[in-house]
Amino acid sequence: MSVRIYVPGDSAACSVGADDVAARIVELAAAGGVTVEVIRNGSRGMLWLEPFIEVQTAAGRVGYGPVEPGDVAELIEAGLFDGRPHALGHGLVEEIPWLARQQRVSFARVGLADPLDLDEYRRLGGLVGLGRALAKPAAEVADDVLASGLRGRGGAGFPAGIKWRTVQEAPGEVKYVCCNADEGDSGTFADRMLMEGDPFTLLEGMAIAGTTVGASLGLIYVRSEYPTAIRTLRTAVDIARIDGWLGEDVMGSGRAFDVRIVEGAGSYVCGEETAMLESLEGKRGMVRPKPPIPALEGLFGKPTLVHNVLTLSAVPQILADGPAAYQALGVDRSRGTQVFQLAGNIARGGIVELAFGVSLRELVEDFGGGTYSGRPVRAVQVGGPLGAYLPDSALDVSMDYEALLAANSMLGHGGVVVFDDTVNMAAQARFAMEFCAVESCGKCTPCRIGSTRGVEVIDKITAGIDPERNLVLLEELCETMTDGSLCAMGGLTPLPVRSAVAHFGEDFHRSANGRPRQ
Amino acid sequence: MTGKATPGQPAVTAEATLLESLPPEERLILPCLQHIQRAFGYVSDSAVNVVAEFLNVSRAEVIGVLTYYHDLRRTPPPAVVVGVCVAEACQAAGVRSLIEQIEHDFGVTLGAGTGSGAVEFAGTDSGGVEFAKAYCLGNCALGPAVMVNGRLVGRCDIGRVRAAVVNAQVVPR
Numbered sequence A: 001m002s003v004r005i006y007v008p009g010d011s012a013a014c015s016v017g018a019d020d021v022a023a024r025i026v027e028l029a030a031a032g033g034v035t036v037e038v039i040r041n042g043s044r045g046m047l048w049l050e051p052f053i054e055v056q057t058a059a060g061r062v063g064y065g066p067v068e069p070g071d072v073a074e075l076i077e078a079g080l081f082d083g084r085p086h087a088l089g090h091g092l093v094e095e096i097p098w099l100a101r102q103q104r105v106s107f108a109r110v111g112l113a114d115p116l117d118l119d120e121y122r123r124l125g126g127l128v129g130l131g132r133a134l135a136k137p138a139a140e141v142a143d144d145v146l147a148s149g150l151r152g153r154g155g156a157g158f159p160a161g162i163k164w165r166t167v168q169e170a171p172g173e174v175k176y177v178c179c180n181a182d183e184g185d186s187g188t189f190a191d192r193m194l195m196e197g198d199p200f201t202l203l204e205g206m207a208i209a210g211t212t213v214g215a216s217l218g219l220i221y222v223r224s225e226y227p228t229a230i231r232t233l234r235t236a237v238d239i240a241r242i243d244g245w246l247g248e249d250v251m252g253s254g255r256a257f258d259v260r261i262v263e264g265a266g267s268y269v270c271g272e273e274t275a276m277l278e279s280l281e282g283k284r285g286m287v288r289p290k291p292p293i294p295a296l297e298g299l300f301g302k303p304t305l306v307h308n309v310l311t312l313s314a315v316p317q318i319l320a321d322g323p324a325a326y327q328a329l330g331v332d333r334s335r336g337t338q339v340f341q342l343a344g345n346i347a348r349g350g351i352v353e354l355a356f357g358v359s360l361r362e363l364v365e366d367f368g369g370g371t372y373s374g375r376p377v378r379a380v381q382v383g384g385p386l387g388a389y390l391p392d393s394a395l396d397v398s399m400d401y402e403a404l405l406a407a408n409s410m411l412g413h414g415g416v417v418v419f420d421d422t423v424n425m426a427a428q429a430r431f432a433m434e435f436c437a438v439e440s441c442g443k444c445t446p447c448r449i450g451s452t453r454g455v456e457v458i459d460k461i462t463a464g465i466d467p468e469r470n471l472v473l474l475e476e477l478c479e480t481m482t483d484g485s486l487c488a489m490g491g492l493t494p495l496p497v498r499s500a501v502a503h504f505g506e507d508f509h510r511s512a513n514g515r516p517r518q
Numbered sequence B: 001m002t003g004k005a006t007p008g009q010p011a012v013t014a015e016a017t018l019l020e021s022l023p024p025e026e027r028l029i030l031p032c033l034q035h036i037q038r039a040f041g042y043v044s045d046s047a048v049n050v051v052a053e054f055l056n057v058s059r060a061e062v063i064g065v066l067t068y069y070h071d072l073r074r075t076p077p078p079a080v081v082v083g084v085c086v087a088e089a090c091q092a093a094g095v096r097s098l099i100e101q102i103e104h105d106f107g108v109t110l111g112a113g114t115g116s117g118a119v120e121f122a123g124t125d126s127g128g129v130e131f132a133k134a135y136c137l138g139n140c141a142l143g144p145a146v147m148v149n150g151r152l153v154g155r156c157d158i159g160r161v162r163a164a165v166v167n168a169q170v171v172p173r
Helices: A011-015 A018-031 A069-077 A118-123 A128-134 A138-148 A160-169 A190-197 A199-213 A227-243 A273-280 A309-321 A323-327 A360-367 A401-406 A425-439 A445-462 A467-484 A488-492 A494-503 B010-020 B029-040 B045-055 B059-068 B088-092 B095-106 B158-170
Strands: A002-006 A035-039 A053-057 A060-064 A089-092 A176-181 A217-222 A258-263 A304-308 A337-344 A350-355 A377-382 A389-391 A415-420 B080-085 B129-134 B146-148 B151-153
Touching: A011 A018, A011 A190, A011 A227, A011 B151, A018 A035, A018 A069, A118 A227, A128 A199, A128 A309, A138 A160, A138 A199, A138 A309, A138 A323, A160 A199, A160 A304, A176 A199, A176 A273, A176 A309, A190 A199, A190 A227, A190 A309, A190 A337, A199 A217, A199 A227, A199 A258, A199 A304, A199 A309, A217 A227, A217 A273, A227 A258, A273 A304, A304 A309, A309 A323, A337 A360, A337 B088, A360 A377, A360 A415, A377 A425, A377 A494, A389 A494, A415 B088, A425 A445, A425 A488, A425 A494, A425 B088, A445 A467, A445 A488, A467 A488, A467 A494, A488 A494, B010 B029, B010 B045, B029 B045, B029 B059, B045 B059, B080 B095, B080 B158, B088 B095, B095 B129, B095 B158, B146 B158, B151 B158
Parallel strands: A002 A035, A176 A217, A176 A304, A217 A258, A337 A415, B080 B129
Antiparallel strands: A002 A053, A053 A060, A060 A089, A337 A350, A377 A389, A377 A415, B080 B146, B146 B151
């Protein structure tokens, strides 16, 4: 008999031993005379269960996790190859409530198959969107994207369709599509998991974008911290070229579109779109003033459509199912789904894709299961290192662009980082400033100088040196950085700082209340 | 341009040859430096000259790019390079105390945005190990995370860090 077993090749799964588990399964199966086919799929996103292995049975795929190499012999003994129950077993994967409750659109295929198996990609609905897009006038495709309500998933939330139209209507023969895969926000890993787990979806989204706006070249700027994603994407591009849906004649449409993968070199601010363009031109990743907007003058001065990985990856499904299906999900002006990433000190961390409007509390408590340490949740940072720290009392906020803004927070790239009650929020505020000082591109003064002054002022406050006056000074500094910085790096660093002061003021009075938090 | 390489400086010739082999779209400062670092482990001062000459830009422009990006280095790397994620999600998962243990056990200091400098590990002829702060490795649900010679390690404690460093010494990059 031949048994099909899935062991994720995702780098998070491999960081806790998936490679060793796969090797052990092959070794023990061979010793037992069982033929196994081990497929290295993407991760289902249930990261606390990694390495999460699945066995194909007549009833469906049965999951086990977290599996350590030392567990494999016992699992096989207990009937792993037949999907029999075990203490590490979770039954049919499709019925696991954590997964079944999600509304996966962008992540619909991640974890189902070998990410580089193009036949599987087609079988699971891939390339339908590109086919539909190529069959209609380009202007209608841009209209579809606009009608879907899709907004930029990198953080800014700008309506994607408006950008598409702008680039489409911009004069010029040479245009570019640039995918921002410089996912530097702490607490976010959805871009990485999608690039590793379903790279064809991103490439298909780029091909739709390129053929629609009239660009013949797309570039994916991937951060160097993601070597597996870079390798996977490069192979996926080669496969797509051979198959004829990237290159000189995309799917026989007569339109050309090719993709090149560009590796970053370690710089957080290169996740800012204009700094990314500078880096793609081989220069220091310095932020450009806007205007001109990249849609009109972007890479090498040409009209450039810049989108985050998740924005482009939502496009194939929008074209395949029609914009109305996507638009039907979500709330108010936040349409469709958001890929939330549960991270930090959390019991059940991973990928939760849901329509906008779920509450932060549902994510942290129902999906996340509270803290990994088992201690009470004290703070949740939403939206990466430039996002606000929210206290328990604020967790009922609806997770959509506008509701988070109204709560002096922001959605960012959808990262949710949970801290337990041992966190020192003055130290977190200091880190926000320190991070800004390390990563500032240096172009504008409020960010370059303000961040260093911010570290110093917070140090004075926590040392008990004239804390009241220095807190006023910190607030003034935050105001200057917010209003005077060129980009979100300096402009939003005050967000975590101010929210820490506002919600966790007691941590800034270390000497005053005699309770030095650890 | 290769013709200007001085005899007796084979590294320069090799670097120039490498640059000559690059396709047109990679003939930009950053990709040139990345290719040199990939091939030679770091970007030497003489390589800076080679890049400047090859691209017909000033040395200052090349050094500007070289010093801007955290990944690019001007000194040869030790056998093992460890990036320790110090970003918020790993802080929440306890990386602050892990760093204290790393600093104590390996006798290093992790500065902001810079490497620790190489230290010998466990008294062996290890070729050295260097620790640097990293700002997010994308393993935020399985922190603390470190990257050892490009291999991601999750749910780290000092024992797992130590094992990964030892393993990296025997596994070629």
